[in-house]
Structures are given as C-alpha cells and as structure tokens.
Amino acid sequence: xxDLGLSLDNTALxxxxxxxxxxxxxxLAFGLLFNRFSHDTNDFFYSxxxxxFWLITGSMIATGIGSYSFLKYAQAGYEFGMSSTMTxxxxxxxxxxxxxxxxxxIFYSKVRSIPEYFERRFNKTARYLAVAVILSYMLFxxxxxxxxxxxxxxGITGIxxxxxxxxxxxxxxxxxxxxxxxxxxxxxxxxxxxxxFTGALLLIVGVGYLGGFGEFWGALPVTHRxxxxxxxxxxxxxxxxxxxxxxxxxxxxxxxxxxxxxLSAKSVREGKKAAFLNxxxxxxxxxxxxxxxxxxxxxxxxxxxMAAPGDTSHVFVHxxxxxxxxxxxxxxxxxxxxxxxxxxxxxxxxxxxxxxxxNDIYRPLVKKDASEEHYLKAAxxxxxxxxxxxxxxxxxxxxxxxNLFNLHYKGILVIIPALVTTIFMGAFWKRFNATAAVAxxxxxxxxxxxxxxxxHGIAVAAGLMLALFVALAATRRERRRGFGALSVLMAxxxxxxxxxxxxxxxxxxxxxxxxxARADDYFRSVLGMGMTALxxxxxxxxxxxxxxxxxxxxxxxSLDEAMRMFKGSEPNFEKGVVVRRLHLDxxxxxxxxxxxVWLPAPxxxxxxxxxxxxxxxxxxxxxxxxxRSVKLTARLAPRQDATRITLRPCDLGDLLPHKxxxxxxLL
Amino acid sequence: xxxxxxxxxxVLLFGLVCxxxxxxxxxxxxxxRIWIPVLYQYxxxxxxxxxxxxxxxxxGSCVPGRGDDRLWLAMLVIGFFMYLGMHLGWTxxxxxx
Numbered sequence: 001x002x003d004l005g006l007s008l009d010n011t012a013l014x015x016x017x018x019x020x021x022x023x024x025x026x027x028l029a030f031g032l033l034f035n036r037f038s039h040d041t042n043d044f045f046y047s048x049x050x051x052x053f054w055l056i057t058g059s060m061i062a063t064g065i066g067s068y069s070f071l072k073y074a075q076a077g078y079e080f081g082m083s084s085t086m087t088x089x090x091x092x093x094x095x096x097x098x099x100x101x102x103x104x105x106i107f108y109s110k111v112r113s114i115p116e117y118f119e120r121r122f123n124k125t126a127r128y129l130a131v132a133v134i135l136s137y138m139l140f141x142x143x144x145x146x147x148x149x150x151x152x153x154x155g156i157t158g159i160x161x162x163x164x165x166x167x168x169x170x171x172x173x174x175x176x177x178x179x180x181x182x183x184x185x186x187x188x189x190x191x192x193x194x195x196x197f198t199g200a201l202l203l204i205v206g207v208g209y210l211g212g213f214g215e216f217w218g219a220l221p222v223t224h225r226x227x228x229x230x231x232x233x234x235x236x237x238x239x240x241x242x243x244x245x246x247x248x249x250x251x252x253x254x255x256x257x258x259x260x261x262x263l264s265a266k267s268v269r270e271g272k273k274a275a276f277l278n279x280x281x282x283x284x285x286x287x288x289x290x291x292x293x294x295x296x297x298x299x300x301x302x303x304x305x306m307a308a309p310g311d312t313s314h315v316f317v318h319x320x321x322x323x324x325x326x327x328x329x330x331x332x333x334x335x336x337x338x339x340x341x342x343x344x345x346x347x348x349x350x351x352x353x354x355x356x357x358x359n360d361i362y363r364p365l366v367k368k369d370a371s372e373e374h375y376l377k378a379a380x381x382x383x384x385x386x387x388x389x390x391x392x393x394x395x396x397x398x399x400x401x402x403n404l405f406n407l408h409y410k411g412i413l414v415i416i417p418a419l420v421t422t423i424f425m426g427a428f429w430k431r432f433n434a435t436a437a438v439a440x441x442x443x444x445x446x447x448x449x450x451x452x453x454x455x456h457g458i459a460v461a462a463g464l465m466l467a468l469f470v471a472l473a474a475t476r477r478e479r480r481r482g483f484g485a486l487s488v489l490m491a492x493x494x495x496x497x498x499x500x501x502x503x504x505x506x507x508x509x510x511x512x513x514x515x516x517a518r519a520d521d522y523f524r525s526v527l528g529m530g531m532t533a534l535x536x537x538x539x540x541x542x543x544x545x546x547x548x549x550x551x552x553x554x555x556x557x558s559l560d561e562a563m564r565m566f567k568g569s570e571p572n573f574e575k576g577v578v579v580r581r582l583h584l585d586x587x588x589x590x591x592x593x594x595x596x597v598w599l600p601a602p603x604x605x606x607x608x609x610x611x612x613x614x615x616x617x618x619x620x621x622x623x624x625x626x627x628r629s630v631k632l633t634a635r636l637a638p639r640q641d642a643t644r645i646t647l648r649p650c651d652l653g654d655l656l657p658h659k660x661x662x663x664x665x666l667l
Numbered sequence: 668x669x670x671x672x673x674x675x676x677x678v679l680l681f682g683l684v685c686x687x688x689x690x691x692x693x694x695x696x697x698x699x700r701i702w703i704p705v706l707y708q709y710x711x712x713x714x715x716x717x718x719x720x721x722x723x724x725x726x727g728s729c730v731p732g733r734g735d736d737r738l739w740l741a742m743l744v745i746g747f748f749m750y751l752g753m754h755l756g757w758t759x760x761x762x763x764x
Contacts, residue, residue: 082761092750093712096719096743100729100736217764225761227754228705236704237689244712272739280746284753428722431670514689514707541671556726573734 012328019332020339027187027343034183034627040372044379045112045181045355046263050618050629053273056265059185060278061192061286062344063257068148069290070338074316077294078301078309080234081224084294088287089227090244091252091279098252099272101556102427106259107268108562109553114256114423115360121426121554122434122546129441131360133419134256138349138356140415142386143393145349146172149342150394152317152335165394168342173387176347177380181264182627184347191340198337199289201330206296206323210303219299235516242522246529250416253423256352266616266626267666293319350386357382414452417528418444425536430555433546435482436539443486444532447493451524454504459497466490485542489535567667568633569612576608580620580662584655585646591638598637598646599663607665609634614667617645620660628654631666677718684714705758709751716747 076084111117114134119127146169150161153168176184210216223229230236251258252275265271297319300306306322309315316338324330358379367374418441425432425440443465450461466487473483497505509530510516510523553562563571582603592598597615599607609615611634618629630653637646645663655661688710692703720743723729731737 082757089750089754090708090712092746093715094719095746096716096723096729099739099743100723104728222701222761225764226701226705227757227761228708229701230704237707240704240708240712244708245715269735276742276746280749428726513685514693537674556723556728559728575734 012326012331015328016332016335019329020336023333023336023339027191027340030187030190034186041358041375041379043182044376045351045359046260049264050266050616050626050631051185051264051270052266052626053270053277055185055189055625056261056270056274057277057282058192059188060258060261060274061282062188062195062340063261063348064278064282065192065195065286065290065341065345068145069286070293070341071148071151071313071316073287073290074294074297074319075312076234077291078297078312078315079294080229080231081220081298082227082291082295083229083234083236083239084291085227085284085287086236086239087243087247088283088290090240091248091283093244094248094252095275095279097249097424097428099275102253102423103262103271103275104268104559105427105554105556105562107263107265107271108559108566110566112263112359113356114254114259114419115356117423117554118426118437121551122437126422126434126437126441127360129438130419130422131356133415133441133445134254135353135356137250137254137415137419138256138353139386139389139393142346142349142353142390143397145342145346146390146394147397149339150398151313152338161398162395165398166391169387169391169394172343172346173350173384173390176350176387177383181260181351184344184351185261185264188344188348191344194337194340195344196285196289198334199285199292202296202320202323202334203288203292206292206319209323209325210296210299210305215303216296216299219302220295221298221302224295224298230516235522237513237515238510238522241513241515241526246417246420246525249424250420253427254416254420256356257348260352260355261348266629266631269666296323346390350383350390353386354379354382357386414448414524414528417448417525418442418532421529421532422536425533426555428556429540430548430551430557431545432536432540433543435479435543436536439482439486439539440532440536443490443535444528447531448524448528451506451527454506455497455500458505459494462490462494462497466494479543482539482543485538486535489538493531563667567612567614571667572608572610572613572665574608576665577606578662578664579603579606581643581660582620582663583644583660584652584657585644586649586652586657587646588648589646592635592646592648594648594650595633596635596647597632597651598639599634600637600640600642600644602642603645603663604634604636607634607663609665611635613665616664616666617647617655617661618664619655620662628656628659630655634665681714681718685711701762702758705754709754713747713751720744 073084073087106117109117109120111120115127115130118130146165147161149168150165153159153164154161207213207216210219217225223231228236262271262274265274293316297306297309297315300319300322301308306319309318320334321331324334358375362378362382363375367378370378421444422437422441426437446461446465447458450457453460469483469487469490473480473487476483506523506527507518509526513523513526515523552558553565560571597617599609599615604610607613607615613634614631615634616626616629616631618624618626630647630651632647632651639646645661688707689703692706692710693700696702696706720740724731729736729740731740
C-alpha cells in the first residue's frame with residue numbers, strides 16, 4: 001500500500017470494502033432473478049435465442065471490458081498515450097467477414113460451439129483439437145482476469161495475491177454457477193452501464209483536477225495525443241497485425257463467450273445490428289473508458305501534479321485515488337466497478353467453458369442420452385470446476401511476473417493463430433477439406449509454439465515433423481500425396497530455419513511487413529497464421545475434396561441452403577412491419593399442430609408473411625426485451641379476428657396468456 | 668483461369684501490398700513520419716476490408732437488392748470511412764494543437 005502512495009486508514013478501507021460487498025450482493029441478487037428462465041441447457045447457454053440487438057449490445061460492454069482492461073490500458077495509456085485505443089479501434093477490417101460470413105453460418109447451421117462446427121465441417125479429430133485450443137484460450141483469460149483483480153486488491157489493501165485470488169475466484173465461481181446465460185446477459189447490461197459511468201466519472205473528475213480540457217490536452221506530449229503511434233517501445237504496425245488482424249479475428253470468430261452472446265439474438269439481423277453497434281459505438285467509448293486514467297496520469301506527471309509511478313501496472317489505482325482526492329465512497333465505487341469488470345468478463349467465459357464442457361465433451365463422450373435436468377446439473381458442476389482451474393492459472397501468472405501488457409500478448413498470440421486460421425479457411429473456402437484442417441491446426445500449433453525458442457526451435461520441430469510425414473507417406477498409401485506434400489513443405493521450412501539460424505524467422509516476417517526491430521510476440525501470430533494457411537492450401541490441393549453434402553450450410557458459398565435448413569422452407573426476404581397489441585388465444589385445437597401459430601390475414605399481410613414463415617412472438621412490454629417470447633411457424637388463421645392470434649398451450653413458453661404481444665417475421 | 672492460380676495471384680498481390688506499403692509510405696512521407704502508421708493501417712487494412720467485401724459479393728452471401736443486404740453493405744463501407752476519417756482527424760488535431 002505504501003508503494004502506491006495511498007493513505008487509506010482503517011475507516012476508509014472499511015468503506016471501500018462495504019461498497020464492494022453491497023455492490024456484489026446486489027448484482028448476485030439481480031442475476032438470480034433470471035434463473036427461472038433457464039428450463040434446459042439451450043436456455044442456460046443461449047437464452048433460447050430470443051433477445052433484441054440492444055440487449056446483446058448493451059451486455060457486451062461489460063463482457064468486452066475485463067478488469068485487466070482497466071489496469072492494462074491505463075498502463076498503456078500512461079506509457080504510450082492515446083495509441084492505447086488501437087486495440088479497440090481496429091476491428092472494422094474484419095467486419096465484412098463476420099457480418100455476412102461467420103455470423104449467418106453459425107446462426108443458421110445451429111452449431112452450439114466452435115468445436116461442434118469443426119466436427120460438422122471437418123471431422124472428430126478437428127473437433128477435439130479445437131476443444132483443446134479453445135479451452136486453453138478461455139481458461140487463460142479467466143486466469144488472467146483473476147490475476148489482474150488480485151493485483152488491484154493488493155494495491156489497495158496490501159493483501160497478497162495468493163490470498164485474494166482464491167477467495168475472489170471461489171465467490172465468483174459460486175455466482176456464475178447459479179446463473180445461466182440469461183442472468184449473465186442482464187447482469188452484464190447493468191454492469192456495463194456502471195463501467196461507463198465509472199469511466200465518465202474518472203475522465204470528468206480527472207480533467208477537472210488538471211484545470212480543464214485545454215490543460216489536460218496541453219500537458220500531453222504530442223506522441224501521447226496521436227491515436228496510432230510508432231515509437232521505440234510501441235509499434236503500431238505490430239499492433240495492427242497482432243491485434244487488428246489476428247486478435248480481431250480471434251475475438252469475433254473464436255471467442256466462445258461472444259459467439260454465445262450473438263447466438264442469444266432472436267435473429268441474424270439482430271446479431272448484425274449488435275455487432276455493428278458494438279464496433280461503431282461501444283468500442284470507441286470503451287477505448288476511452290479504459291485508457292483515460294492513464295492519459296490523465298501522464299498529464300498529471302507532466303504538470304508536476306503527481307510523482308511518476310514506480311510500478312506502472314498500478315497506475316489505474318494510484319491515479320484514481322489521487323484524482324478522487326481520497327474520497328472513500330467514490331473510490332469504493334470505482335473499485336466496485338473494477339470488480340464488476342472482472343465478474344462480467346469471467347462469468348461469460350465460465351459459462352462458455354461450461355458450454356464446451358457439456359456440448360463437446362460430456363454429452364458426446366461421457367453420457368449421451370441423459371435428461372435435460374441431468375445436463376443442467378453437469379453444466380453447473382463444470383462451471384465450478386472451471387473456476388478452480390482459473391484460480392490455478394492465476395497462480396501461474398503470479399510466478400510469471402506483472403508485466404500485464406506483454407504477458408497478455410505472449411499467451412494469446414501463441415494460443416490462437418492456428419485455430420483462427422482454420423476457422424477462417426473452413427468458413428470461406430469450400431474446397432478446404434478435413435485432412436487439410438487437421439494437418440493445418442497440428443502443424444500450425446507446433447510451429448507457433450516452437451518459435452518461442454526462435455529458429456532453433458522451428459528447425460527442431462520442422463525436422464521432427466519431416467521425419468514423421470516421410471514415414472507416414474511411406475506407410476499410408478491412400479494419403480501419400482498429402483503427406484508427401486507436407487514432407488516437402490517441412491523440408492523447406494527446415495531449410496529456411498537452418499540457412500541463417502542466428503536470424504529469427506519472426507524477425508524476417510517483421511522486416512518484410514515493415515515492423516519493428518524486436519516484435520516477436522506480435523509477429524509470432526503472423527507466423528502461426530501464415531504457416532497454418534500454407535499447410536492448409538498445400539494439403540487441400542494434394543488430397544481429394546470432401547463430400548459436398550457434408551459442407552452444406554457450413555460455408556459462405558451455401559448460406560442460402562443454410563437458411564432453408566434453418567427455416568425448413570424457402571426464406572422470405574420481403575420486408576414487413578412489426579404488429580403490436582395483439583391478444584393471445586391459447587387453445588387445444590386438433591387442427592392447430594404444435595409449433596404453429598394462427599395469424600389472421602391482416603396480420604399476415606402487414607408482416608408480409610406466408611404460410612411456413614418463422615414468426616417471433618413476444619410480450620408487448622418493451623422493458624422485458626424478449627424475455628417472454630417464443631418462435632413459431634406461421635399459418636393463416638381459419639378465423640379472422642384481426643387482433644387475435646392462436647397457439648397451443650404447449651407453445652406458450654414464457655408468454656403470459658392475458659398480456660398483449662407483438663409479432664415479427666424473422667425469415 | 669484455374670482456381671489455385673487465382674488464389675495464388677491474390678495472395679501474391681496482398682503480399683506485395685504488405686511489403687510495399689511501409690517502404691512506399693516511408694519514401695513519400697519521410698518528413699512526416701508520425702502519419703505513417705495510421706496510413707499503413709488503412710492501406711493494408713483497407714486491402715483486407717476490400718477482400719472481405721469482394722468475397723461476400725462473389726460468394727453470394729451478400730446480394731444487394733435482397734432483404735436489407737444493400738443497407739448493410741453501405742453501412743460497412745460507411746463505417747470504414749468513418750473510422751478512417753476519425754483517425755486522420757484525430758492525428759491532425761493532435762499535431763495541429
């Protein structure tokens with residue numbers, strides 16, 4: 001505590017703790033309110049695919065801002081200025097691929113996880129390789145968030161990370177285990193607003209402390225004002241490749257937590273709106289919210305109003321305390337926000353890990369035909385186990401040291417490239433086959449990991465793989481061409497690595513792309529992606545094409561087919577309007593089959609709907625945000641009362657029969 | 668043209684842009700180095716973005732005239748220029764004040 005310069009006496013510390021505990025209990029209670037809307041694992045993990053875009057977008061604020069974000073970007077903001085926003089502001093380049101490619105593919109093909117996509121698109125081996133990589137990726141994030149909140153707690157209270165992390169992790173694990181995706185979304189929505197409020201509070205108070213915006217801006221060196229910077233320690237080109245390309249694709253294509261959030265939308269259109277608003281509005285605001293404390297800290301130091309912090313990883317806590325002038329209540333609120341950021345990121349990830357645990361491991365491999373109640377219980381137990389694993393990982397980070405920025409990139413950029421590239425190629429290249437996918441993931445991962453030992457590591461890995469592929473080419477006659485091609489590729493890599501072992505291959509990539517003299521961590525992802533893509537191309541060209549029936553609806557070429565399979569009939573693209581204030585007739589009528597809803601002709605006309613179209617029916621009270629809603633198939637009603645729609649009791653779902661509803665055509 | 672050859676040409680051209688962009692910008696903007704990273708980002712990122720637009724149109728996942736695809740396509744392009752404008756404006760203000 002002394003090294004931070006905070007002068008919290010016992011009363012102040014008590015106030016900070018009280019605010020945090022009250023906040024925590026309030027969020028816990030709020031989250032549990034939504035527990036009753038989880039009837040099965042589909043509700044528990046995907047909220048029954050019923051929410052509008054604004055709820056998805058709003059809840060993404062808190063999911064996208066982890067506690068590490070406040071600490072890491074405040075540190076980056078202090079050291080490198082407004083370039084700290086780069087990570088948040090370079091996602092647009094991959095948006096076409098997501099909005100018109102990956103999002104409709106995963107939504108219409110009804111996949112529940114990335115590994116499931118891998119099995120349907122490729123084979124079982126690809127699926128379980130994906131399970132291993134994605135679980136590593138998400139567990140890394142959970143551990144990382146727990147580690148960063150431990151750093152903050154240590155900064156404020158002096159309590160050791162070894163003590164605080166298990167306590168926080170266990171409390172958090174209990175909370176997320178009790179909630180489901182619906183609880184996660186609603187609590188994240190509330191916490192998101194709290195985070196923005198906190199960011200605005202710190203920015204306004206900080207700028208005021210400096211004497212106004214002019215003083216704040218004037219105190220910053222020019223290098224700290226520009227949004228995209230290359231300096232000795234911060235290279236924009238490296239960040240562009242590592243974050244803007246590899247990181248953005250990983251976050252939008254591979255992050256199971258975000259994927260599940262999009263799958264909670266009521267339609268692809270709502271998912272597109274959520275993605276659009278997220279990148280256009282939320283990301284820029286979030287970039288300011290998480291970075292502004294660092295900018296203010298730099299201005300304070302430049303103005304001589306604050307001593308330069310010795311340990312820049314504590315710059316957030318240190319500066320917040322300084323600009324709030326020791327106001328215990330406000331500082332307690334800010335620390336509660338830091339906890340909120342942790343909770344909202346980790347709850348999503350724990351839920352996502354549990355989804356993979358149940359959908360990709362437990363259900364297909366351990367217990368195939370159990371009841372939904374059984375799977376729900378298993379999901380909750382998995383959540384608890386994931387929390388414990390996250391704590392253990394956080395302990396590893398303590399041993400690794402506290403350089404947050406580098407630690408984050410080292411882990412993520414080694415984990416993601418092979419899988420991200422395979423997802424990308426699988427979604428956008430129909431010819432890419434299962435053999436190529438498995439080879440690309442395996443070789444891509446081995447080369448990326450081995451590059452940690454520079455060219456020597458790459459040479460050893462390529463040499464070993466060369467021997468393996470030559471042996472396989474000699475013994476596996478049916479795949480000789482594929483293994484032969486891989487052998488030639490490995491020989492080429494071995495040669496490149498051996499020609500000049502002292503010159504790092506990653507450095508050559510960096511030089512080629514105009515990167516900095518030392519940029520291993522960022523360009524490692526480029527090496528991994530490039531190597532994976534190369535192996536994918538080569539093996540695909542030398543092995544036979546997969547059965548085209550297998551890839552139907554799973555690639556960008558066959559989205560029309562995916563829509564037809566999703567709906568069960570031809571999609572209807574005619575634009576209709578939403579019809580509000582309708583009343584429900586809930587009847588057991590032999591003529592009305594389960595899953596259908598009778599709509600009167602004027603309503604069908606207003607919706608521009610035809611028999612067989614997919615219809616969304618929701619409680620008319622907007623504040624419920626689709627919480628009480630169902631999706632049914634439209635049929636023209638035999639009776640024509642323009643204000644009433646008819647459905648069977650078994651299709652009522654969470655709708656209340658006496659409350660008015662609105663209807664909307666989805667497809 | 669055979670598909671593998673087409674793919675090879677696209678990859679080669681992309682590699683060429685990635686190689687030429689930093690060197691070209693350095694040669695043209697040697698005196699104003701601070702602009703290089705932002706222009707590099709939108710030059711190379713712009714090629715990635717353009718490849719994405721070309722792909723979704725060529726593969727038929729975006730069909731202008733079907734549903735609201737045209738609107739989404741327009742929003743994607745506008746969003747790109749909005750980001751470009753924001754970063755250029757921000758850099759200009761940072762240097763001018």
